[in-house]
Amino acid sequence: MRPLVQPDGNVGRLNVNLTAAFDTVDHSILISRLEHCGVKGTPLDWFRDPEPKQLPQHSAAPCSALWYAPVLVRGSSYTKIMTQNLYQNFLRKKEQEQDGELENMECPDLNLIELVWDELDRRNLSSFIRLDEECRMDGKVKKQKPHQQKHSGPKAEKKKLKKQNGSTEEDERKRNPKAFAVQSAVRMAKTFHRAQDIKTKKHHVPVVDRTPLEPPPIVIVVVGPPKVGKSTLIRCLIKNFTRQKLTDICGPVTIVSGKKRRLTFMECNNDINSMIDLAKVADLVLMLIDASFGFEMETFEFLNICQVHGFPRIMGVLTHLDAFKNNKTLRKTKKNLKHRFWTEVYQGAKLFYLSGMVYGEYQNQEVKNLGRFISVMKFRPLVWQTSHPYVLADRIEDLTDPERLRTDPKCDRTVSLYGYLRGTHLKNKGQVHIPGVGDFQMSDVNFLPDPCPLPDTQKKRALNEKERLLYAPMAGVGGVVYDKDAVYIDLPANHVKQLQEEVRPTTELVQSLIETHVTLDAKMAASKVSLFSGSAGLDPTDISEQSGVQEGLREIHVWDPHTQTQRRKVVFTGDEEEENDVSGSSSDEDDDGSDSDQENQEEDDDLSTFLKEARAKSEKATRGSTPPVKKPKLEEMKGENEVVTEAPVFADSEDELEKSEADSEGEGEAERAGDSGHCSKESEEDSDEEEEEEDGDDESMEEEIGADDSDEEEEQGTLKWKEGLQQKASAAFLRHQEAAPNLRKLVYGSVVEAEDSEEEEEEEELGGLFRVNRPQKSKKVQANALDCSHFNPDISHNWDLEEMLNLIRDCFVTGQWEEGQDAATLLKEDEELYGDFEDLETGKVHKGVTGEQDQAEKSESDEDEADDEDQQVKMDDEEVQKNKRLEKKRRLKERFDTEYDDGDATYFDDLKEEMQKQAELNRAEFEDMDDESRVQYEGFRPGMYVRLEISSLPCEFVTNFDPHYPIIIGGLGTSEGNVGYLQMRLKKHRWYERILKTRDPLILSLGWRRFQTIPLYHIEDHNGRHRLLKYTPQHMHCGASIWGPITPQGTGFLAVQSVSGVKANFRIAATGVVLDLDKSVTIVKKLKLIGYPYKIFQNTCFIKGMFNTVLEVAKFEGASIRTVSGIRGQIKKALSTPPGAFRATFEDRLLMSDIVFLRSWYPVSIPQLYNPITSLLLPVGQKDTWSGMRTVGQLKHDLGVRNKPSIDSLYKPITRAPRHFNPLHIPKELQKALPFKSKPKLLQPKGKVPRDLKRASVIREPHERKVAELLRALSTVHHYKKKVAQRAHHAKHKEFLQQKEKDEEAKMKRMKDARKKLYRIMGQKDQKKQRSSLKGTPQDD
């Protein structure tokens, strides 16, 4: 058989010779199998051929890539696709080769296939199986059960259908281009826009990744209401990770959970103080929820606290699920709780279910799963945490002097706090805040060996028992028992002490008093020694011996070779690390350096020495290659020193070597004594943690640069070369730079001295015996020198000389360039790359100079130089050529990359790349330094285990210490230690029931701090004025201004009314963010001044009662005023009497009853209350009872004071006077003009009728009366008759009218009929006429 497998379906063919195989195979099965495998058509026909025969070599069938070589069948049941493996092997190999060497089929695996088949030819099939195994071993393919494809049934049908469709899907676009054409440009733009929007929304502002390589343990805070099983969960998790049982969980528990991860568990009790503090340091929050009860207020409160202080990862854990008996209710509850949790945290937040307890513990499998979740969890960086260093203290120790404690038990304590440093770099001596205690200055920071280190890197999956560490000193686990007495035998602390003493071998009194790591008798011994050295330092050898002993083996063994060899060499290698390594060593070197400086200086007293010489000298100095010349000089110098007793410049008490040398050179005893005395004093002053630098050296340096103040030489005042010091110093500075590379010493060496000159004086007095009378003046002159940033040039440089000019030739573009950047080389390289080109006009082809030619030329030109090295050159040539080719390739690739990649690179990508680069640089910069020196530059790295010493903590902190409460040491940034005015945006929490009142004290949690303060609420008007509000708005943001700690803008805060006790209601009153820090506050409140007019002219009036003096009025001249009715006016001028009255003009005439008011704005000052909550200082068990300033309402409630209402505001019965309206008066003119209808109809009352017009009354005679009576009776009768007659007439007339109507009707009807008849006739006539006209010609005519 000779298979030729060809992948990718390009040129595939397989030649198969199955003669040997066919004899042992059931043909029917074989054929069906082959058919299934995709062998169709002719090749299948060959197999169908009943007679196995030699297949013709040429009749190979082209197959697709899916085609696998034939199936071999042994017996009828055993089927194996063997070549599949081989084929995959082949593919893999081919991928590795990468290049499209498809045409060449001579690849090893193909050969293997051939080999296999040949083998198959020779042997029988049973042997093939073994071979198959071997092949697999080669290919390292695991034995797997082959996939059984379905041949029938719905699945197979589906697949078939899919396959068919799949093939068509690809060219859908081609088949139906219209469907994919642009239908609407607008729509397309919209979709594009939307896509881009979604894409950009995913972008976050890139930040530099500052996570340390070995991160601190992850802080997991377990919170929840009481009795949900917090401690149980921690216990279970600890047991899961470390296989250890921890009975009492108090304080942080640190464990190693994996190869790269450590965890610190901290239980959060139900105190809102702890909740607030722990939310600030948590990386992950395990929020325990009692499912049988549901959510409790604490859960929501904690969630809100988290939201304000940057949202750490939150994982919910449901417990007490076994309380549900009914499965359906369980499911429902789970779902409900989950969705509520999601709305609070985020959609899809992880909620863990702990289904039940087994023997008082959660189920193992569930805890294990939870542990897995925790150990793979990723965390997001939180702004506050990444910008501040902080320590969650896991161990504290009281270092206060027991004697002091005895005499004054309430004295301030010196306490050391231990813990992992997190967040960012911590600077020594920085300011810190301990929430619940206050602000403190760290007196000392050291790093200690990690008590719970990560395992060393090894290639295994799990940790072994040894590496599963547990560290919980507060719980009494992890090597050290938390006990006051244990302080003295604590190993790490001792170690620190030793380190310190390495640094400063002369222990002083003060130091020994402060440090109480040693037992009393040891301390006594130490104090004796230090007393010696402090007062006189008469036996520095003793001290040095002691220090030597303490330093231990390491130091010595580092040291010795140097002493024997040339010391200079060490100095001038300029190796920073070494200097930093061991202070002693560097100081030694330095001394030498300074010596050489001295030397140089002396020699260069003559300033006109040629520069060349100077240069040579400095070079000599730098290389330190002339020890024999230097040695005597050094001695010479020493001699001089002896003469002038100028000790400190060269004295070095710390250095044994120096000392021994000095001894050998016979230096005076007294001088040495003086040195050591001085040194000890120095170190006393030096409270810095960094290495001690010996001052003599520093001072000499300083002097040389003429920059510094106190100089021992000046003290002595006997040096000759003190004159013209400034000039000389500046002249020597550059050379000094050349000679002594140890600039670090020069710069940072003696800062302490400048600072504590006061202490120095005290020291002197304290020292007593060897008090030096210093000429203070010289020092002061330096300190009061001219403040100028000019850097005076080196006088020795004579820029007229050609040599000098040559020194800077290459600084200019006209000078010589570096190897790779030279224009000529660059040009040549370009030539090589792009040299080939064809001139299209002339058709000439220009060939670039190839590398070989170039090389040849080069070698030719170099021939005379490199005669003897011919052989080597040749070798080099090849190398060079190869390199060149590589270089060429690289350049081309670079070019290609820049051309094609840059198109896609967005601003965002660039930014990200930049950040990436910065992060790499940050990591790389100090990587190879040892921690001691690295700490000085960077500060303490997060992830280190540090010991912080704080010297003045209140005694309650120690006496009332409760490990269940977290102790957090939060570092403060620059100027965050100050207090000032803060402007914030605040919103009352919507779940808090009441609104907040201005000037009611409120407890804020801001930054690290919790404090009580008095806020003023205000809102911004449209014109930018901040108007004071009496209360916070219900559902709106408002401004709040407080007096509090300076915190960077953008920091969130939350407010609570009180932190004591537990209330049923939601406790978080408000949340917000700091907007601004401004010392000038611009909150105003509205003030209405009221006045009354007392004299009114036309539009002018005099107003009194608004002001009290003329001066007040003068201030308000021109102010606008208004009456209640809305008449506007302006204050014009003050009147002399009565005082405070003024003239004002209005737009209309005022009435005397008007009230005038002036609307003004009065600035409000913010009450300066800043009251840090000191809850940690309260006695154990009462820590949640802190109460500060009370609100007015609380005070009144507590004291039982009730407001007395003003009499005016009381209700009384309303008596209303009846209203009286004046009659309406219409002017006569108007009345005249009015139409009659509208004219008032009121008749004029008749006036008195004059007498003459009055009729006299008639008195009748009886006869006349009778006549009149009769007439009246007659007329009455007549009237009656008339009336009856009239009535009858009426009736008659009515009848008549009816009759008339009837007649009329009948008449009308008749007429209608007649008209109808008439019209009918007329119509008929018309019709006839029409018909006839239609018929044609009129017959009549």
Place this chain on the structure above:
Amino acid sequence: MASHGLTYEGCNFLRQRLVLSTLSGKRVKIKNIRSKDDEPGLRDFEASFIRLLDKVTNGSTIEINQTGTVLVYQPGLLYGGTVEHDCNPQRSVGYYLEALLMLGPFMKSPLKATLRGVTNDLTDPTVDLLKSTALPVMKKFGIDGEGFDIKVAKRGMAPGGGGEVVFTCPVRKTVRPVQLTDPGKIKRIRGVAYSVRVSPQMGNRIVESARGILNQFLPDIYIYTDHMKGANSGKSPGFGLTLVAETLNGCFLSAEMSSTPQGQGDPILPEDLGRNCAKLLLEEIYRGGCVDSSNQSLALLLMTLGQQDVSKVLLGPLSPYTIEFLRHIRDFFQIMFKIEVQKPLEDERKGGDKVLMTCVGVGYSNISKTLK
């Protein structure tokens, strides 16, 4: 809870101390200011500087004792805005401007300071020098943009003064870290030869002589002559030269020289001045580095105030002023620089030793700026 203060002695480096105190928010107390001097206490120019500081800040308290020998400064917030200040003519405007350059980017509102007084004198870096070197340095730190400029409106020479300078500076929240390790080669030299109340020919004479020396190295030299007349020429006569060498990587090295003030010391010839100034430039080039010697402290300050990332700057030899500044930075910010000396190679002709300064920033952010 006032923050822990620092105590110093003597009036030297007063500006550094006050500026760093303002930036760090730490109280500073300076004692024994010329206490043993015949005229004890602060000088007028120092008082003027303190007054300027008071103008640009808000809420700072300054206490000076009766004799002026003790100064206590509790810094407030940097406010900025439009500030006008009549500088004391004892020192030039550069004295005040150096401090303002350090404070300018960290104000609440963009600074527009008009300083009146002596623009050019011998002791302090002149305004022209700061304009041509300090601004490019600050631009490298991301302090850039519209209205970042120093404008010399009027020029006033030493004893009389009468010059006017307008310094405008935008506000930044953070400063970005820099890596300035390769200064590159000098491609051009520019300069300004100024003269006021003297013959306009002075400028040309200076230019001639200065070119004579510098042409040995570079052909691309152009020195502007700036002769101011009338109201713009201040109160005293004088002339001077400022030279700036620009490298391929955008670093600026400069040197300057002014004529001696009228009535003080020997008068100097413009030719000599030109020549000497050119030599000073060569000296500066010999020192080298990415930042010239007068702006070392500015660059170091901006590095310190950067994000918590590594910044690197290559400097020439450290000036005494810079060394003291480094100490002060350690006092105020607890930042120590890693100082590495780079020696020139055997056959390199690039001047003297360089110093590579490396530090991790404190992560300073402008707390004055308002968040909206």
